[in-house]
Amino acid sequence: MSRVHNFSAGPATLPVEVLEKVQSELVNYRGKGSSLIEMSHRGPEYTEVHQQAITRLKRILNADEGWNVLFLGGGASTQFLMLPQNFLNQERTADYINTGSWSKKAIKEARLFGNVHIPYSGEEGQFTHIPEDSELNLSDDATYLHFTSNNTIFGTQFRKEPASNGALLACDASSDFLSRPIDLDRYGMIYAGAQKNLGPAGVTVVMIHDRFLEKILDGEKTPTMLKYQTHLEKLFNTPPVFGVYMVNYVLEWIEEKGGLDYFDEINRKKADLLYGEIDKDDYYRGTADEGSRSFMNVTWRLPSEELEAKFLQEAAENDLVALKGHRSVGGIRASIYNACGYESVEALVDFMQTFRKNNG
Numbered sequence: 001m002s003r004v005h006n007f008s009a010g011p012a013t014l015p016v017e018v019l020e021k022v023q024s025e026l027v028n029y030r031g032k033g034s035s036l037i038e039m040s041h042r043g044p045e046y047t048e049v050h051q052q053a054i055t056r057l058k059r060i061l062n063a064d065e066g067w068n069v070l071f072l073g074g075g076a077s078t079q080f081l082m083l084p085q086n087f088l089n090q091e092r093t094a095d096y097i098n099t100g101s102w103s104k105k106a107i108k109e110a111r112l113f114g115n116v117h118i119p120y121s122g123e124e125g126q127f128t129h130i131p132e133d134s135e136l137n138l139s140d141d142a143t144y145l146h147f148t149s150n151n152t153i154f155g156t157q158f159r160k161e162p163a164s165n166g167a168l169l170a171c172d173a174s175s176d177f178l179s180r181p182i183d184l185d186r187y188g189m190i191y192a193g194a195q196k197n198l199g200p201a202g203v204t205v206v207m208i209h210d211r212f213l214e215k216i217l218d219g220e221k222t223p224t225m226l227k228y229q230t231h232l233e234k235l236f237n238t239p240p241v242f243g244v245y246m247v248n249y250v251l252e253w254i255e256e257k258g259g260l261d262y263f264d265e266i267n268r269k270k271a272d273l274l275y276g277e278i279d280k281d282d283y284y285r286g287t288a289d290e291g292s293r294s295f296m297n298v299t300w301r302l303p304s305e306e307l308e309a310k311f312l313q314e315a316a317e318n319d320l321v322a323l324k325g326h327r328s329v330g331g332i333r334a335s336i337y338n339a340c341g342y343e344s345v346e347a348l349v350d351f352m353q354t355f356r357k358n359n360g
């Protein structure tokens, strides 16, 4: 059986090596007579996997001792509320850069807990632009600055971390986590739903640094499950074991391939190939500003909606699937995360050339 070229934005394609490995030990995990996901989350087998995933993640990111790693449920969307609930109140202000739908959702939750200042909003420009530092109108003493490193829907991405006027960065990295090296020194927190670049849906990676925890609120009125301290102290409740199990193998795969430097290079190559095709003439039109383009989610339009529908249908007939743009923006979107191979992007570009020739 052959697999399709899957450009899904999320849940997204996973390394076939990882799927096969999980398949091979799903019924009988290492001679134990049951799968890992049928064992206690406090037993030695799962504990080893959980710890291994934390160790691997920190090694891949070159994270220092001060970083704490949590694997939580509730998706990245729950972090939209947990972050401000634990760090923001009416006496404090957080800066939130607004670069798209996910940023807006994070801002909406933060306003429930404290003061939110927006140093930049891309909304009037239909979120096609990522601000330069000079475009940011930052607060004087923000408790943190929140940004969405990659905007899955609009196909834009920060090339580097934004200026923050000394505030620690809190980043929603759901759709570009582990796609390239990052300098963690300015971060207080970074979180990512696994289903884009890291594993199956159901687990969210949350990394919090000790220097940020110095600012955590005592949270007297905060429900137990929503306090970071609850999860930092110990494994409080059943973690999303299947997700962590698969994430651990994806992390192993990342290391075997050559770590973040490898993915940085190959992801650039994939994006260059695809944007190169889009930029050849006016037939395909990239929707993001050139300097703001995402290396993970590539978005473009065709001359008409009829041609876009035809493009999607014929692409699918050629095993190129999940290319439809997000319902809020339309057009075409190819999500080319770590596990989407170079050969899939080549197949897509070949198809784009043929389609242009036949329908130009």
Ligand SMILES: *Cc1c(COP(=O)(O)O)cnc(C)c1O
Residues within 6 Å of the ligand: 010, 074, 075, 076, 077, 078, 102, 148, 150, 151, 152, 172, 173, 174, 175, 193, 194, 196
């Ligand atoms: C998908 C996505 C989310 C939402 O993640 P859930 O796990 O579904 O809550 C948040 N932020 C970004 C940038 C995303 O791409």
